[in-house]
Amino acid sequence: MTLDLAQREAHWRKTRNLMVVHLVIWFIFSFVVHWFAAPLNNFSLFGWPLGYYMAAQGALAVFVIQLFFFNRQQHAIDLEFGVAEDE
Amino acid sequence: MGMQWEGKTFVENLPKIYGVYTGGFLAFFFLMAFFEQLGMGADTIGILFVAFTIGIYAFIGILSRTMAVEAYYVAGRSVPPVFNGMATAADWMSGASFVAMAGGIFMGGHGYMAFVVGWTGGYILVATLMAPYLRKFGCYTVPDFIGTRYGGKLTRFAAILVLVVASFTYVTAQITATGTIAARALQIPFAVGVWFGLAGILVCSMLGGMRAVTWTQVAQYIVLIIAYLIPIFWMSMAQGFGPLPQLMYGPAVERIMELEPVIGVGTLTAQESIRGLSTLTQLHATPREGAMAAWQFVTLVACMMIGTASLPHILMRYFTTPSVRAARNSVAWSLFFIFLLYFSAPALATFSKLQMIDPNLPTAIIGQPIEQVLALDWIQKWSAIGLLAIVDSNGDGILQINEFYLNPDIIVLATPEMAGLPYVISGLVAAGGMAAAMSTADGLLLAMANALSHDLYYKIIDPKAETRKRLLTARVLLIVIGAGGALVASMQLTGILGAVAWAFCFAMSGLFFPLVLGVWWKRANRQGALAGMLVGLFVGWWYLIAVRNPDAWYGISAPWLGLNDLRFGIVGITASLIAMVVVTLLTPAPDKETQAMVDEVRIPRGETIIPAKH
Numbered sequence: 001m002t003l004d005l006a007q008r009e010a011h012w013r014k015t016r017n018l019m020v021v022h023l024v025i026w027f028i029f030s031f032v033v034h035w036f037a038a039p040l041n042n043f044s045l046f047g048w049p050l051g052y053y054m055a056a057q058g059a060l061a062v063f064v065i066q067l068f069f070f071n072r073q074q075h076a077i078d079l080e081f082g083v084a085e086d087e
Numbered sequence: 088m089g090m091q092w093e094g095k096t097f098v099e100n101l102p103k104i105y106g107v108y109t110g111g112f113l114a115f116f117f118l119m120a121f122f123e124q125l126g127m128g129a130d131t132i133g134i135l136f137v138a139f140t141i142g143i144y145a146f147i148g149i150l151s152r153t154m155a156v157e158a159y160y161v162a163g164r165s166v167p168p169v170f171n172g173m174a175t176a177a178d179w180m181s182g183a184s185f186v187a188m189a190g191g192i193f194m195g196g197h198g199y200m201a202f203v204v205g206w207t208g209g210y211i212l213v214a215t216l217m218a219p220y221l222r223k224f225g226c227y228t229v230p231d232f233i234g235t236r237y238g239g240k241l242t243r244f245a246a247i248l249v250l251v252v253a254s255f256t257y258v259t260a261q262i263t264a265t266g267t268i269a270a271r272a273l274q275i276p277f278a279v280g281v282w283f284g285l286a287g288i289l290v291c292s293m294l295g296g297m298r299a300v301t302w303t304q305v306a307q308y309i310v311l312i313i314a315y316l317i318p319i320f321w322m323s324m325a326q327g328f329g330p331l332p333q334l335m336y337g338p339a340v341e342r343i344m345e346l347e348p349v350i351g352v353g354t355l356t357a358q359e360s361i362r363g364l365s366t367l368t369q370l371h372a373t374p375r376e377g378a379m380a381a382w383q384f385v386t387l388v389a390c391m392m393i394g395t396a397s398l399p400h401i402l403m404r405y406f407t408t409p410s411v412r413a414a415r416n417s418v419a420w421s422l423f424f425i426f427l428l429y430f431s432a433p434a435l436a437t438f439s440k441l442q443m444i445d446p447n448l449p450t451a452i453i454g455q456p457i458e459q460v461l462a463l464d465w466i467q468k469w470s471a472i473g474l475l476a477i478v479d480s481n482g483d484g485i486l487q488i489n490e491f492y493l494n495p496d497i498i499v500l501a502t503p504e505m506a507g508l509p510y511v512i513s514g515l516v517a518a519g520g521m522a523a524a525m526s527t528a529d530g531l532l533l534a535m536a537n538a539l540s541h542d543l544y545y546k547i548i549d550p551k552a553e554t555r556k557r558l559l560t561a562r563v564l565l566i567v568i569g570a571g572g573a574l575v576a577s578m579q580l581t582g583i584l585g586a587v588a589w590a591f592c593f594a595m596s597g598l599f600f601p602l603v604l605g606v607w608w609k610r611a612n613r614q615g616a617l618a619g620m621l622v623g624l625f626v627g628w629w630y631l632i633a634v635r636n637p638d639a640w641y642g643i644s645a646p647w648l649g650l651n652d653l654r655f656g657i658v659g660i661t662a663s664l665i666a667m668v669v670v671t672l673l674t675p676a677p678d679k680e681t682q683a684m685v686d687e688v689r690i691p692r693g694e695t696i697i698p699a700k701h
Contacts, residue, residue: 003690008686008689008690011689011690012689015689016607018215019215019216022211022215023211023212023215026208026211026212029208030204030205030208030385030388030389030392031385031388031389034201034204034381034384034385034388035381035384035385037197037374037381037384038373038374038376038381041372041373041374044337044341045337046337047337047338047340047341048337048340048341049340049341049344049372049373051197051372051374052197052200052340052371052372053337055197055200055201055203055204055433056200056203056430056433056434057333057430057433059204059207059208060203060204060207060208060426060429060430061426061430063207063208063210063211063422063426064207064419064422064423064426066211067210067211067214067418067419067422068419070211070214070215070415070419071214071412071415071416071419074219074415075412075415078412078690078691078692081690082692083690083691083692084412084691084692085410085411085412085691085692086692
C-alpha cells in the first residue's frame with residue numbers, strides 16, 4: 001500500500017491534534033482541578049465535597065470515559081485516510 | 088499434545104473458561120464460609136485460600152509452557168483487548184495498591200489521593216503517546232524499541248540499564264509483600280515466606296514466559312477484584328449504605344468532616360512515639376492549606392503518571408495484542424479494570440473511619456471507655472502483633488483520637504473484622520493481596536529477564552544464538568534475578584511504598600522522553616537518546632541520594648521546591664529532556680531509513696517494523 005506524502009502528513013496532523021486535545025483534558029483533570037481542591041470543597045455534589053470527589057472518583061471516571069472516546073476518534077481518523085488495519 | 092493457546096477457537100472460548108473459573112472461585116469462597124459455620128478455624132481457612140489460589144496459578148503456568156520465541160516473549164500476539172486489560176490491571180496493581188492504598192487514604196487524607204489520581208491518569212499518556220506505536224513497531228521488549236529506533240548497541244544497553252534499575256527497585260517491594268502475606272497466612276517466618284512467594288511467582292512465569300504470565304494474571308485479577316469488592320459490598324449492606332457503596336458514600340464523607348473538629352483530628356497530637364504506628368492527624372477530605380501542599384499534590388501526581396507511561400513491565404503488555412487498534416482498546420480496558428479497585432479504595436477508607444469515630448454507630452471506639460475498647464476482639468488481635476496500640480495519655484479512661492495508634496496497612500485487613508464480618512473474609516483478602524503482589528512481581532521479573540536475554544544476550548553478546556539457547560538463558564536469568572530480589576527483600580531495606588515511588592521516578596527519568604520523542608520527533612537521534620537516558624537516570628539518582636543525605640559532600644541541604652525523595656523523577660526527567668534536545672540538535676539528523684521507519688510507525692496499517700519471529 002502506498003500513501004503519498006501529503007496524505008501521510010494530513011493523517012499525522014489530525015492524529016497529533018487529537019492527542020493535544022486529549023492531553024489538555026488530561027491536564028485539567030490531573031492538575032488544575034486538584035490545585036483548586038480547597039475552594040472546590042465548598043461545593044457539594046450528591047453529598048460529596050467537590051474537591052474531594054474529583055480526587056476520589058471524578059477525575060478517574062473522566063479518564064476512563066475519555067480513553068474509550070479517544071479510541072473511537074483515532075480509529076475514525078485511521079479509516080478516513082485508509083490506514084486502519086484490515087479486520 | 089498440549090492445549091491450543093492461540094487461534095479463533097481458543098479466543099472464543101476465553102469468556103467461558105474464565106467464567107467457569109470465576110464461578111469456581113466463588114463456590115470455593117462459599118464452601119469456606121460454610122466450613123467456618125461448621126467450626127473450621129480461621130488459620131485453616133487462611134491456609135486453604137492461599138494454597139488453593141496459588142495451586143491454580145501454578146496449574147495455568149505449567150499448562151501454558153512453551154518453547155516458541157513469539158509465544159515466550161509476546162504471548163503469540165494473540166491476547167484479546169479485554170483480557171489483556173485484565174492482565175495489565177493485575178500486572179499494574181501491586182501489593183501496595185491492594186493492601187496499603189485504603190490505609191494510606193485513611194491516614195493521609197486528601198494528600199494521599201495523589202496516588203489514586205496518578206496511578207490512573209498515566210494511562211492517558213500510555214494510550215495517546217506510546218502503546219499503539221510500540222505495538223506497530225513489533226518489538227519484544229522496551230529496549231528493543233530504543234535499540235532499533237535509534238540504533239547502536241550502547242543505546243540498547245542504556246535502555247536495559249534504566250529498565251533493570253527501575254524494575255529491580257519495584258520487584259523487591261513486591262517480593263516483600265508476597266513474603267509478608269505468605270508468612271501471615273501460612274504461619275511461617277517472613278524469611279521463609281519470601282522464598283515461598285518467589286517459588287510461586289517463578290512457577291507462573293518460567294515455563295511459559297509472557298504467555299503463562301498473561302493467563303495467570305487474568306486469573307489473578309479476578310481473584311483480587313473479588314477479594315477487594317466483596318468486603319466493601321458486605322460492609323455497606325450491613326451498615327445500611329445500600330448495594331453500591333461507591334456511589335453512596337458522599338454523606339459519610341460529610342459526616343466525617345462534621346465530626347473531625349469535635350474529636351480533635353488535626354488539633355490533638357500524639358504524646359508517645361511508637362515504632363511503625365501513628366495517630367490520625369490529617370483531615371479526611373480537606374486539603375492541607377497553602378500553595379506548597381497543592382504543589383506537592385500535583386508533583387506526586389505527575390511522577391506517578393509519567394512513571395506509568397515509562398514502566399517497561401506495563402508497556403510490554405501492549406505488545407501482546409493482535410493489532411494496533413487492539414492495543415489502543417486494551418489500554419482503555421486496563422484503565423477500566425484498574426478504576427474498579429481505585430475508586431473503591433477511598434470508599435473503604437471512608438467507611439472504615441466513620442465506623443471508628445461516629446458515636447451513633449455501635450462500632451465506634453473513639454470517645455468510648457478504654458476498658459470497653461480493649462475488650463474488642465479485633466483490637467486485641469492486632470495489638471498482639473504490634474500493628475495497633477492504645478495508650479491513655481491523659482489518664483481519663485476515655486479513648487481520644489490521639490491515643491489510638493495504628494499501622495495504616497491494617498485498614499484493609501481489619502475493617503471487615505471491625506464490622507463483625509466472618510473470618511472467611513480475611514482469608515479472601517489474604518488471597519487477593521497475594522494475587523496482587525504475585526502478578527506484579529511476575530510482570531517485573533519477566534520484563535528484566537526478557538530484556539537481559541533478548542537485548543543483552545541475543546542482540547548484543549551472541550546474535551547467532553539458537554532459539555533453544557535463547558529461551559534457556561531467559562529462564563536461567565529469571566531464577567537468578569528472582570533470587571536476587573528475594574535476597575534483597577529479606578533484608579527489608581525500605582518500606583513498600585517508598586520503593587514503589589522510586590521505581591516510577593527511575594523509569595520516568597530515564598525512559599519517558601527517549602520513548603515519546605522516538606515516535607513524535609523525527610529529528611531525535613542516537614546521541615540525543617543516549618544522553619537523555621544516561622543524564623536522566625544519573626541526575627535523578629544523584630538527587631535521590633542527595634536529598635536523603637543532606638550532610639554528605641554530594642548532599643543538598645534542603646529539597647529544591649519541596650521535591651522530596653518520592654518526587655525525584657521531576658528533577659531527573661527535566662535533565663533528561665534538556666540533555667536529549669540539546670545533544671540531538673548539536674548532532675546530525677538520523678538517516679533517511681530511520682526517518683522512513685518513524686513514518687511507518689505512525690500508521691496502524693502494514694507490517695511491523697521489526698519482522699515477526701526475530
